[in-house]
Amino acid sequence: MSFSISDIVFGISSLVAVLSAIRVVTHKKLLYCALYLVLLVLATAAIVLQLGGQFLAAVLVLVYAGAIIVVYIFVIMLAHRPRPSDASLRRLLPAAAAGAVLAWSMVAIPGGTGALLPPAASQSNVSELGRVVLIDYVVVLELAGVLLLAAVIGAIALARKAAVPDEQERHVS
Amino acid sequence: MTQQIYPYIALCGILFGIGLVGFVARRNLIVMFLSTEIMFQAIIIAAVAFGRWHGQLEGQAFALMLIAVAAAEAAVGLALVIVVFRRHESLDPDILNAMRG
Numbered sequence: 657m658s659f660s661i662s663d664i665v666f667g668i669s670s671l672v673a674v675l676s677a678i679r680v681v682t683h684k685k686l687l688y689c690a691l692y693l694v695l696l697v698l699a700t701a702a703i704v705l706q707l708g709g710q711f712l713a714a715v716l717v718l719v720y721a722g723a724i725i726v727v728y729i730f731v732i733m734l735a736h737r738p739r740p741s742d743a744s745l746r747r748l749l750p751a752a753a754a755g756a757v758l759a760w761s762m763v764a765i766p767g768g769t770g771a772l773l774p775p776a777a778s779q780s781n782v783s784e785l786g787r788v789v790l791i792d793y794v795v796v797l798e799l800a801g802v803l804l805l806a807a808v809i810g811a812i813a814l815a816r817k818a819a820v821p822d823e824q825e826r827h828v829s
Numbered sequence: 830m831t832q833q834i835y836p837y838i839a840l841c842g843i844l845f846g847i848g849l850v851g852f853v854a855r856r857n858l859i860v861m862f863l864s865t866e867i868m869f870q871a872i873i874i875a876a877v878a879f880g881r882w883h884g885q886l887e888g889q890a891f892a893l894m895l896i897a898v899a900a901a902e903a904a905v906g907l908a909l910v911i912v913v914f915r916r917h918e919s920l921d922p923d924i925l926n927a928m929r930g
Contacts, residue, residue, distance in 0.1 A: 670840045674840070674843055680863055681855065696870055700873060700874060703874055707837075709877050712893065716896070719900065724899065727903055728862070734914075735914035747854050751849065751853035756846060758842065759842040761842065762838055762839060763842050763843070784886055789890045789893060796894055800897040801897075803897065804900060807900075807905050808901075814905070814908040814912055815908045
């Protein structure tokens with residue numbers, strides 16, 4: 657059995673993804689958890705690129721590793737107070753059982769049910785992806801935009817409303 | 830050389846399981862949200878792999894929408910984390926038991 661280059665790329669990046677996901681869950685320092693999540697996102701982008709999604713891989717690196725993780729790191733800097741340990745052993749056993757059952761149910765799907773089709777003929781599929789997103793699913797795209805706007809407004813409202821009563825309480829007491 | 834879809838689905842299951850374990854076992858709000866991000870990565874891999882399997886680009890389009898949903902979830906969730914930290918000076922979700930029956 658011979659391995660092609662894409663097989664090797666998939667093997668290495670999936671190994672990196674699984675190991676960094678384990679480190680995200682098990683690391684004690686929150687900042688390192690976020691940085692290992694950056695590594696996981698980069699490995700995911702490599703897998704997506706190997707599957708033929710050039711634009712999606714670029715979006716993953718830009719939006720996920722560039723924007724979302726930065727927000728996480730901001731919040732970790734703002735709101736973190738170190739504690740000795742926050743892993744709850746009482747919950748670890750049922751959680752590990754549930755995760756193992758779920759992972760096994762996916763792994764145990766019988767192999768060889770379908771071969772992947774060869775990639776599209778053109779070198780880059782950005783224009784076809786743009787046609788799908790902007791013509792076939794334009795309503796979904798608009799809904800995603802409305803959802804993002806609502807989420808950002810909600811986040812601002814949440815963070816502001818909570819600040820005012822706390823300061824009043826502090827002034828009273 | 831034809832590739833199978835099976836390793837991608839297996840990787841998706843393993844990553845989702847790790848994220849689930851982290852979400853339930855860690856008692857820290859930020860790590861819980863980071864675990865949901867692990868699960869988002871698993872689902873993105875699955876969506877793209879299934880889209881490739883069918884030979885269509887809908888999988889990648891759905892993955893783009895997933896990224897938008899993940900960004901919205903991060904914004905609202907981290908605003909909630911800030912609010913909780915201001916009120917209780919802690920990130921332990923077990924202190925949020927005011928609505929426990």
